[in-house]
Structures are given as structure tokens and as C-alpha cells.
Amino acid sequence: MENPPITSYSTVPGVDALVNELIGRVADKWTLLVLEALEENGKTRFSALARAVPGISQKMLTQTLRQMERDGFVHRTVHPVIPPHVDYRLTPLGHGLGEAFCSVWLWAEANLQTVADARADFDARD
Amino acid sequence: MENPPITSYSTVPGVDALVNELIGRVADKWTLLVLEALEENGKTRFSALARAVPGISQKMLTQTLRQMERDGFVHRTVHPVIPPHVDYRLTPLGHGLGEAFCSVWLWAEANLQTVADARADFDARD
DNA sequence: CCGCATCCATTATGATACTG
DNA sequence: CAGTATCATAATGGATGCGG
DSSP states (O other), X not given: OOSOOOOOSOSXXXXXXXXXXXXXXXXXXXXXXXXXXXXXXXXXXXXXXXXHSTTOOHHHHHHHXXXXXXXXXXXXXXXXXXXXXXXXXXXXXXHHHHHHHHHHHHHHHHHHHHHHHHHHHHXXXX | OOSOOOOOSOSSTTHHHHHHHHHHHXXXXXXXXXXXXXXXXXXXXXXXHHHHSTTOOHXXXXXXXXXXXXXXXXXXXXXXXXXXXXXXXXXXXXXXXXXXXXXXXXXXXXXXXXXXHHHHHHHHHO
């Protein structure tokens, strides 16, 4: 090894696994796209979210929203009317997560072309 | 709606879908954990990565590394010796992605307990 | 031996239809 | 409208094999 491996930023043992679990939960395609949709649109209905996140299935949207609700990122409000009306909004915790991901979003926009070029290069090599 | 919906930070039409595709690629559990392992350890062997990313299968490690190589995040060096020796290191592009994700990592560490509490709350409610 | 490709069981996801 | 249930399909993990 060339560098002293930093296996943790924390001094508490066993935290690594927990952080990895949380990262694994949060670093999910649909979670991230739903988060962004809620960040952009504020309080949003289920059907509007389905439209705002292109390509997501109803099942994945439901499942993702449930996970995010359980993790405390999203607050779910049911209006007992007919037809049913349910809307979702970010909690402060969820908004904080969105802010943390903001730099990733900016990176993605800034490096779209670079990645495209790298792929073309790789595919051309073999 | 309560806020003016910002559907894009970019002025170029059709870029949204491309950004979403890239986000989808990058917002992957294994990609992120491998990225972090490489960020922490620098140049790392395949077998060392397998150890550094607990729970990953060899197949997923291979697949994730190939994707990251194709996207230009990782450089792969093969030393033609016996036994074989292959190591991986981040490219500047990959390092930039790691920096972008740094805030997510810090957020995860800072909010571990909050999320745990939210989950306990949710599970207790029903 | 190490890196990695391949086969197979298990799990996750998608498409569609249906209910309160 | 907001889900749930059901079934087909794709992704993943585990074990094994193999070339260098």
C-alpha cells in the first residue's frame, strides 16, 4: 500500500458498516431522482411524482416513497377525499440530503460530455 | 405548486434525460462504495478492493469496475506476472466524482442516528 | 494462486390488471 | 387517484472452473 489506509473518519468502531448501509440506501437511482423531483417541485402528489420521474414504475415509486418516509426524508399527507389525494414533501432531513447531493448533480451536468467521450474511447478500443 | 418548478439547470434541451442517465449510473450502491474505497486507499488491487467493500460479490466488483473504467472514473493496470496482479486507481474524473460525493458521506455520518430514530418511530407506529 | 467468466438459485424490478 | 396483487423478466449472489 502507498498510503496509510483511512478506513474511517469516525473514532467509534462499527460505525463504518452503518454508514455503508445508509449510503447503500441513499445511493439509489430512484431515491435520488424522487428526491430531486421533490426538491424542485415542493409538495407533490403521487401522480405528479410519477410524471416528474420519467421511467419509474408505480411499484418502484410506492416502494421508494415508503422507504424515504421510513428513513424520515419524506412526509406523507393523506387527504381523506374521493378521489383520494396524497401528497409528499421533503422533511428538513430530506432537504439536507438533497443539499448534500447538489454537488453530485452539478458534477453530472458539468461532466456529461467528458463521460460520453470516455465511453466512446473505451468502446472504440475494443 | 408553491415554487416555480425548476425543471433544468441547463439551457440546452434534452440534457435532462442524459443527466438522469448519468445520475442513475453513478447513484449505485456498489459504484459509490468502490469509489470511496479507491478514494481512501489510492491504487488498489482487485482482491484488496473485494476486502475493502464488504458484502460485494466478485461478479459485481468486476462489473462495477468495468463500468467505472468505461465511464472514465478508473484506470486499470495489468501487471503480466504470475500470480496475476491487477490494480485500479481513480482518474482525475473519478476523483472529482468522489469529491462531489464527499458531502453525501459527511451527511450520512452526521445523520446516522437521526435516520435510525426515524426508522424506529416509523416501525413503532404500525 | 489471482482475476474473472460462467452456470444456477434467489431476489429485485417492470407491466398489467384490479380495488377502495 | 393512490395504491395493491399478480405474473413475466432482468439483476444479483454463490459456487465453480479456468487460463495465465
